[in-house]
Amino acid sequence: MDDLLQEFIAETRETLEALSGEIVAWEAAPDDRERLDAIFRFVHTVKGSCGFLDLPRLSRLSHAAEDVLAAVRSGERHPDTRLVNAVLGIVDRIGEIVEAIDGGLALDDSGEELLIAALDEGADATVPAAASLPMRSPTRSVRLNVDLLDRMMSGMSDMVLARNELARRLREEGADPAVEAALERLSTTVAEMRDTVTRTRMQKIDALFSALPRMVRDTAAELGKAVTLHIDGSDVELDREMIEMMRDPLVHIIRNSIDHGIEAPSARRGAGKREQGRLSVSARQSGNQIIVLIEDDGKGIDTDALVAKALRSGSRTEAEIRGMDERARLDLIFEAGISTKEVATAISGRGVGMDVVRANVEQIGGRIELTNAPGKGLSIAIHVPLTLSIISAIGVGVGEQRFAISRQAIEEIVSVRGEAIRIDVLGDTPIATVRDRRLPLVDLGGLLGLDGNGDNVMLAILSVPGGSYALAVDTVLDHEELVIKPSAPAIMMTGIYAGQTLPDTGIPMLLLDCAGIAAAAGIRFWREAPADEVADEVHAAAVSALLFDDLDGVRRLVPLSAIDRVEPVATSAIRMSAGKLRLSLDGRIVPLAAQGDWSAQPTAHVLRLRDGDTEIAYAIREALDIVDLPEVMLPARTPGFVAGVVAMDDAQIEVLDLYWLFGEHGDTGQRSEPPLCLLDGADTAWMTSFLKPVIESAGYRVATALDVSDKPAVVLTMDQVPQYFAPQVSVVRLRREVENAASDDSIYRYDRAGLLAALANGARV
């Protein structure tokens, strides 16, 4: 936001300087239309920016001036000297306030009412004198034309390439050390210059996103809707000019989403959605473009209404409409003068439609894509090219060839032989386990059909939209700053390259498109549904299960979703203690189920099964494979650790009964986040000393005061009226007397069973 403010100040100051001449000229000739327009544009711009930046005083002043000037423009009022004076008074005042904002000074707002009142017809001609301000210190900044930066940038790229070539030639011819040293110095300077020039053009897209929460909040409030905004990828860097060009389309799309997309709370309830609309704005780099994705869970676009509108407006004939597929119909939204909403609202219906949005995006070489799910939401993807032409990259080698990978995509680089790195094969698919993360593994040599040398394999962990994967390469070379140029269409068509470059070696090198490689390797990422997502949208898919040999030699299955991980443990960590088999694991004790003798070997494999906060371990002999769990299962005759039996390739395979296992072995008292019981009221001292141990042993966390983030599951009090009150938190009240004189729902304070039952009841509500 500070960036925006600084920009606003600089811009306003600059316009004011340019305007000072106009103002004087207008004063001399109030009928001069051009001067009037210039001043009108100024106050109009200031007004627009103020709304955005939340500067109410400036907003009020500029709004008043704009109204009057609009009246003059339309001929309703005549620009007499008094009016001109009043407007100029306001323009001066705007300048003063801007300086005050910049200097961080307070400026009292006395006289502003007078200034505004002076605009009225028939107002007194007195305009208060401007308050004198302390002189500001001159700021060390200039505003530059982006064209100039462009030229600088392309000159810089050529300079780097020329230096590379020079370096290569010198190396080939074996230059003398003095020349080498001079070249070295040149290289350093060029590198520094390049950094600086690049920075002048780049800006985090946060500059665009930071204003969104406020805007979404205000827009939603104006419309009486509730919208939660999710922002992702704020640190994606984008050309400064791109960011400016994206501002209007983005704002427009978001306003549209809230106005037309997301329904009113009552309609959402009716449609079985959460009352709060969900709007997500994210940015990511993909290959040589930036994708800004705006998704809402509103009602989507009603293509039928669009079609009807197009027919009515006469822009399309019925025959044309009939020939259109769904996508073409959807694209009607981009035609001038078409909106699904009958009545234009104050928010989005200002005569600017999606046609203008698309034009703006296309103007910067981008494109816009709609994905419409009627009734469920709309997702709009804006693709804009990455003008960023110098990137920091890591070179990787496969066989004889080198490729570049953008530093931005690399999470880390590890050696396969490093600790905590394993490569396994699931089915025929290799996977890498890096510390605790299990990642799909792509062998770059294999994918590209190049012969790797097989050993000395390094893994580059790459982060792509949706997830991460490991890319196996033979060698990792140095880090380089590379000038990336787009590749020919024939090369881009492969989908796995993002561009090409000529590094110092003089041998062309391709920049890999990490997302493209993932796609080419067939990796699909699925998003783990956010916790607050509606659960009933989950489709019944085949359940994956792990096939394993149990300790008693029987082959069994267990649903994969319950398995946290499979790991070897020393059998010495397994003990029969406190009446149960238990496994010591990472300093904790986890209940263990085993169907046979585990003590013969020094290590045993255990499945770590997890259900919410409860964890149990299940000792097995060997994990075999991941398979789809057959749907038909014959249930076991008696409840036990086997739920039933399924047929797989003519074999009868038993399936573990997770329900029974957790019921039998799970320690319910070991929840990682126990429910909170708040002791409230005057008698907390008694409750703390007498009741706390009892309540804690029943599995609650006890507190007498709440942290901000705490929400009690149940409140325990001895007062008639609890001090703490929140909806959906039940209150258990204790009484001192054995007899329930008031016949209310209170509980005698020494009634242990009654108290615990009431707590349990309350905590569940």
Next chain:
Amino acid sequence: MSRLFLIAHLAGRAVAIDSAQVDSVVDIGAIVPVPRADKQVKGLAALRSRVVTVIDPCAALGVAHSSEDSARAVVTRIDGHHYAIQVDSLEDVAPFDMVPLASGIVLDGGWGQAGCGTVELDGEPILVVDLRVLVPGALPIAA
């Protein structure tokens, strides 16, 4: 009206290339292959401080490979990208009158797309090829 044409040997045949399509004639050095790209794309080569995409016309035209690889190439600029089309040899640049293919002549295979007319060199008809056709991903400009 006569235009300048470059007479070259390409994929084992003598062809004429409109000089307007020719940026320069060069000897290319090491070629870095581009895995997974179309087979016409021989790879990338450095040309001074520029990277060009090397096109193998034999693969583009669907004809059998000539015996040895020539380092000679004709550089052409299509849609903002530089391509080096490998040629066997270069003969001459001279003004010619291009005439359309005579009626009834249908060229085989890939030549049919690339050939857009003939010029006559000492009584010998030479096929005029459109370099754009050899470059995958670039559509020939409608005449």
